[in-house]
Amino acid sequence: MEKLKQKKLFLLDMDGTIYLDNDLFEGTLPLLKYIREIGGKYLFLTNNSSKSVSAYIEKSKNNVIDTT
Numbered sequence: 001m002e003k004l005k006q007k008k009l010f011l012l013d014m015d016g017t018i019y020l021d022n023d024l025f026e027g028t029l030p031l032l033k034y035i036r037e038i039g040g041k042y043l044f045l046t047n048n049s050s051k052s053v054s055a056y057i058e059k060s061k062n063n064v065i066d067t068t
């Protein structure tokens with residue numbers, strides 16, 4: 001855990017990593033909260049080109065992922 005606290009930027013794959021279909025995984029929000037608490041930042045990435053950027057933005061809003 002100490003090494004994790006030293007990290008400041010977390011790149012998170014989206015599909016199948018922070019959610020599956022329309023369901024966030026149980027640990028997703030606690031992980032994002034933890035990253036903020038240690039002063040880190042996170043970015044969401046995907047290699048899934050089946051949806052547009054705007055579709056991913058909408059999905060993030062609908063899943064209440066704090067992107068601030």
Ligand SMILES: [Mg+2]
Nearest residue numbers: 013014015016
């Ligand atoms: Mg994936």
